[in-house]
Amino acid sequence: MQNIMPHLTLTRLNGQRWRKYLLICLPIVTMPFPLLAVDVVVVVHPGLRVSRSEVVHIYRGELSGYRVYELNDAHWQEAFCRDYLNMTASDLKYIQDQALYAGRALPPRKLDDVQDMLDAISQTPNAIGYLPSAAVTDAVQVVK
Amino acid sequence: MPPMKSAVKRLIGICLSIGSPAFADDLTDRFTFAGFGYQDFRQTSANRVDFVDSSGNWNHNFLGLITAAQLTDKSRLWAQMQASSGEQVGFTWLFADYQLTDTVTGHAGRIKYPFGLINEYIDNKALQLSLSLPMAYSESADMTFDAYTGVGLDWNAALGPRLGDLLVQGYAGNTYIPSKSGFTLQYPNNPPVAMGSVQPTQNQPTSDRRLLGGRITWNTPWTGLRFMLSGSATTLNYAPLAASLVVTTPVTSTEYSQICSVEYRHQAIWFQSEYNLHRFPGGNGYSGIDSDSYYLQGGYQMGNFLPFIRYESLITNQNFSSNPNFYQRQWGIGTNYALTTHVNLRLEADRNHGFALPIASQGSPYYPAGSPIPAGSPIPALDWNEFALEVNFSF
Known part of the structure; x- marks a missing residue:
């Protein structure tokens, strides 16, 4: 041929x-x-210093002093847990529920959409959350 | 009266703002609410344990409501209210915490006892793999208790990406045991005695239970794998006993509880195992009691189903470890079915050998060694089964 x-x-x-x-x-x-x-990035209020290794401790409720937010969307939750925490959203919920029901840490506040997340992070001095990378603006700072 | 005017103005301001969206936002921001509960049906083939017998009943249920209020940027007030079939309505725990640093938090009030894997959320079945509690946590075995009143300190220490992190907890205070509407405790409310020397009695008064303890949790760098070591020492002051009993002198003694735990929960796999040793040295005429217990249980998530299997062993008095009054071994098998993300159904069957828990919960009669069993008295069954159904929820 x-x-x-x-x-x-x-x-x-x-x-x-x-x-x-x-x-x-x-x-x-x-x-x-x-x-x-699915490309998700962790964002914090501009000027807040958070390392990538601290993200897992903050979301597990082991580091206090942060206002922690989550997107109320299973797709983005799974992406965040996989990329930053190396676990499933169900694994993270189990850890957060244990901390809540033992009276050790409050769970993250859930926000319904990306704009709410941008507003919350940009307006709250100690805020941390996550976003689709395409939605990042200058109002928030990406955790490297 | 200027201060009065100022107070009235403030009150009017508060009243006007209550209906406003800003007040609602503020409430949402400052308060967190959560809750959980369960309803069980349980039945045994023989023996009576924790008010369950061969007739079966729906008498085991629980409703817990948790509130957390942000007092300041660094301080919160926590409370869990409960209503259940076994205890009176009230606060399971109620305490304030204060964030001393980013990694250290202090607590004061009535605080859930941090002991082993399960004790802090022992009533929340949604966070547990199986329906039956491991026997070490059973109220009848009396190896642990609900909460303590005092102060505690939590320290989270990051060891680095290769070593994971530690949660170190320390506490001091008095043990808190809620009023029971039906359950009775075996010991130390009962004086620990050798079989044949003194008939056990119920609800022997104790005047104080001073407590000192701690727990170390190592979250390993392998996702989902953690180890725990918990221990506490409790000083007990017994009131003088009734004249009909052999021992009549007041006793001050210390009981020790230790538990080592391992858990692996990642993706579809869930495995837990614990070994618990409870020591009561006795003294002043009391013989000591050592109790121990261990269990292994594992489950595997398959869609909405999470089947599990468990083996456990309990010895309530190691001096008589071959006497079925004081030992119990159990195989359990069952499954969870997640009806929704908040509601879970459970089914479990257990096969028991020995009847330490029926004896400890006074569900079955106890006959001291060498004493004749009264005519017509029921004799506990050595091998017996328990069957249970449950619906549990959390929100």
């Missing part, structure tokens, strides 16, 4: 041309995936 794309056959490429094609094709092939993936 005749090769209809002889110029793309790897066996015909020397090392330099192979690298060139790879560099061109890789961004094109991978470009759609970040758009498809």
Whole structure:
């Protein structure tokens, strides 16, 4: 059978041309995936210092002094728990409920939409929450 | 009277603002409400334990309401009100906390006793894997108690991403045991005695239960895996006993409780195991009692179903560990079914060998060693079953 794309056959490429094609094709092939993936970021009130490793302790109720918010949306909850806490939303709820019913820590306040989250974080000095990355504005600060 | 005018103005201001959305927002911001409850049906094939017998009944239920009020930026007031079949309506716990630093919080008031995996939320069945409580937590076994009145300190220490973190808790005060409407306690309300020497009596008065204890929880870097070590020492002052009993001198003694716990709960897997040792050295003519208990239970989430299996062992007096009056071993199997995110159904069947809990809860008669069993008296069944259904909820 005749090769209809002889110029793309790897066996015909020397090392330099192979690298060139790879560099061109890789961004094109991978470009759609970040758009498809659920991309969530933790945000805090501007000026508040929180490290990524502290996020898990804050959401488990182990660090006090923060006003903690959650989106009332299972999709974003799962994405946040997976990306930042390495657990499921159900695992996190179990931990938060234990702290609540033992009288140790209050659960995060649930907000219905992204705009509410932006407002709450930007207006509350010790606030922490999470957002879809596309919704981030200058009014909040992303936790690196 | 200027101050009076000022007070009236303030009162009018408050009255006017009550109906305003701003007041509602303020309320939502300052108060948190939560609650839970359950209703059980339980039946045994033989023996009577915690008011359950072969006829079965719906007498076990609980409703708890939790309120947390933000007093200041650093302080909150917590309370849990309860109504149940076993205890009078009242506050299970009621305390104020104060955030001393980002990682240290102090508590004062009536505080839930931090002991083992389950004790702090022992009444909230929605946070438990199985229907039956592990026997170490049973009121009849009397190895633990509800709450303490005093002060406590919690310290959260992050050890780093490779080591996880610690929660270190310390407390001091007096034990708090709510008034019981039906249940009776075995000991130390009963003097611990050797079989055959003194017939146990119920509700021996104690004048004080001074308490000192702590718990260390290690949340490991492996998500969902944690270990706990809890211990407490309680000083008891017994009132003089009735003249009909052998021992008549007042007693001051100390009871010790320790429990080591492990839990793994991640995604579909849930595993818990604990070993509990309860020591009562006795003294002044009392013989001491050592009790111990352990259990292993595991479950696996499959959609809305969470089936589980459990094995446990209880010895209420190690001096008589081969006497079925004082030991009980149990296999349990059952399943949860999540009806909604807030409502859960449960079904459980247990197979028991020994009858330590029926004896401890005074559901079955106790015959001292060597004493003749009165004619016509029921004899506890060595092997017996328990069946239970439950609906529980939390919100």
